[in-house]
Amino acid sequence: MRNMITIDGPAASGKSTVGKELARRLGWRYLDSGAFYRALAWKALREEVPLNKPEALSELAKKTRINLSSSTEGLRIFVDGHDVTQAIREECVSEAASILAALPEVRRVMLGLQQEFAARGKVVAEGRDMGTVVFPDARFKFFLDAELEERARRRHRELISRGKRASLEKVKAELTERDQRDSTRDVAPLGPAEDALYVDSTHLGVGEVVDLLLHKLKCIEASQNNK
Ligand code: CDP
Numbered sequence: 001m002r003n004m005i006t007i008d009g010p011a012a013s014g015k016s017t018v019g020k021e022l023a024r025r026l027g028w029r030y031l032d033s034g035a036f037y038r039a040l041a042w043k044a045l046r047e048e049v050p051l052n053k054p055e056a057l058s059e060l061a062k063k064t065r066i067n068l069s070s071s072t073e074g075l076r077i078f079v080d081g082h083d084v085t086q087a088i089r090e091e092c093v094s095e096a097a098s099i100l101a102a103l104p105e106v107r108r109v110m111l112g113l114q115q116e117f118a119a120r121g122k123v124v125a126e127g128r129d130m131g132t133v134v135f136p137d138a139r140f141k142f143f144l145d146a147e148l149e150e151r152a153r154r155r156h157r158e159l160i161s162r163g164k165r166a167s168l169e170k171v172k173a174e175l176t177e178r179d180q181r182d183s184t185r186d187v188a189p190l191g192p193a194e195d196a197l198y199v200d201s202t203h204l205g206v207g208e209v210v211d212l213l214l215h216k217l218k219c220i221e222a223s224q225n226n227k
Contacts, residue, residue, distance in 0.1 A: 001137055001138075001139045001224075002135060002137045002138055002139060003122055003139050004028075004118060004122060004123045004124070004125060004135060004138045004139060004140070005022065005028070005123075005124045005125070005138065005139075005140040005141075005142070005213075005217070006125050006126075006127075006130035006131035006134075006135050006138045006140070006141045006142065006193070006196070007019050007022075007124065007125070007126045007127075007130065007142045007143075007144050007213075008126075008127060008128055008129065008130050008131050008132070008141075008142070008143050008144070008190070008191075008192065008193070008196065009128075009143055009144035009145050009190075010145060010146075010151065010175075010179045010182070010183075010190060011094070011151065011155070011175050011178050011179060011182075012146075012151040012152070012154050012155040012158075012175060013144045013145055013146045013151055013201060014144060014146065014154065014201050014206065014209060015126040015127070015144050016032060016034075016126060017206050018126075018144060018201075018206060018209045018210055018213065019032070019124050019125075019126035020074070020075070021206060021207075021210045022124050022210050022213055022214070023123075023124040025210065025214065026122070026124070028121070028122040028123055028124050029070065029117075029120075029121060029122065029123045029124070030070065030075060030123070030124050030126070031068070031114060031117055031118055031123050031124065031125040031126065031130075032068065032075060032077075032126055032127075033110070033114050033125060033126060033127030033128075033129075033130060033134070034097065034126070034127055034128075035068060035075070035077045035088065036066055036068075036110045036113055036114060037097040037098075037100065037101045037106075037110060038077075038088035038089075038093050038094070038097045039064070039066045039077055039078075039079045039084055039088055040057075040060065040061055040064055040066065040079075040097070040100060040106065040110075041088070041093050041096035041097040041099075041100055042079060042084050042087055042088045042093050042096075043060060043064055043079050043080075044057060044060055044096060044100060045092065045093065045096055047060070051096055051099045051100060054103050054105065057100050057103055057105075057106055058103065058105035058106055058109070061100075061105070061106045061109040061110070062109055064079060064080060065078075065079070065080050065081070066078070066079055066113060068117060089162070091159070091164075091166070091174065094174070094178065095174065095177075095178065098178045098181050098182055099181070101128075101182070101185070102181065102185040102186075102187070103187075104186075104187045107187050107188055111133070111134055114134050115134060115135075118135065125138070128182055128188065128189075128190040129188035129189075129190070131143070131192070131193035131195075131196050132188065132191065132192075132193045133188045136193070139220075139224070140216075140217055140220055141192075141193050141195055141196035141197065142196055142197050142198075142199055142213060142216075143191075143192035143193070143196045143197070143198045143199065144199050144201055144209070145198065145199070145200050145201070145202075146200065146201045146202045147200075147202045148172065148175065148176065148179075149172070150202045151175055152168060152171050152172035152175055153168065155171050155175060156168045156171045159171065197216055197220075199212065199213070199216075
C-alpha cells in the first residue's frame with residue numbers, strides 16, 4: 001500500500017482548498033491532477049486545436065510539457081515553460097478540460113505524468129480518478145462531495161473574488177454539465193473508489209473538513225495497524 005492520500009469528488013466540492021491545506025499540515029506534496037487537464041486545455045484553445053478531434057488532442061498531449069512546482073506562494077503550473085497558473089482557471093478552460101479529459105489517449109498521457117509526480121515522496125492527490133485509477137493502492141482515500149447549490153455558491157464566490165462577472169445560475173448550469181460529462185464518460189468516470197471514505201462538506205467550512213480528514217486518517221491508520 002502506498003503512503004498517500006487521494007481526494008476525489010465533483011467540481012467545486014472543495015477538494016483543492018482542502019487538499020492544499022491538508023498537504024501543508026502534513027508537510028506532504030500536493031498534486032492537483034485537474035491542473036494537468038486544464039493545462040492541456042489551455043494549450044488546445046491557444047493553438048486552436050478543435051476539441052472534437054481526438055487524434056489531434058492526443059498528439060498535443062504527447063508533445064506538451066506540463067510541470068507543477070510548489071513555491072512559497074503556492075502551486076505554479078507551467079506549459080512548455082510558460083506560467084499558466086492564473087490562465088487555466090478561466091471557465092472556458094474548465095469546460096475544455098472536461099471535454100478532452102474524456103479521451104482515453106489523453107488520460108493515458110496524464111496518468112503517466114501524475115504517477116511520475118507522485119513517485120517522489122508522500123503526496124495528497126486530488127481529482128476525479130485518483131483513488132480509482134491513478135493510485136488504486138493509496139493508503140487513504142476520500143470522496144469529497146457537497147450539494148450542487150452549495151458548490152455553485154462556492155465557485156461563484158471564487159469567480160467574483162477574482163474579479164470575474166458571472167451569474168449564480170450560469171455557474172450552476174456549467175457545474176451540472178461538467179459533472180454529468182465527468183461521471184458518464186467511459187474511461188475513469190468520476191466516482192468514489194470502493195474503499196474511499198465519503199465526506200459531505202455541504203455544511204462544513206474548510207478548516208472543519210481538514211480537521212475531519214486528519215481525524216479519519218488517524219482512525220484508518222490505527223485500524224490498519226491493528227490488522
Ligand atoms: O476545480 P474543479 O473541480 O472545478 O476542476 P478540476 O479539478 O481542476 O478539473 C477540471 C476538469 O479536469 C474536470 O472537470 C475533469 O473533467 C478533468 N479531470 C479529470 O478528468 N480527472 C482528474 N483526475 C482531474 C480532473
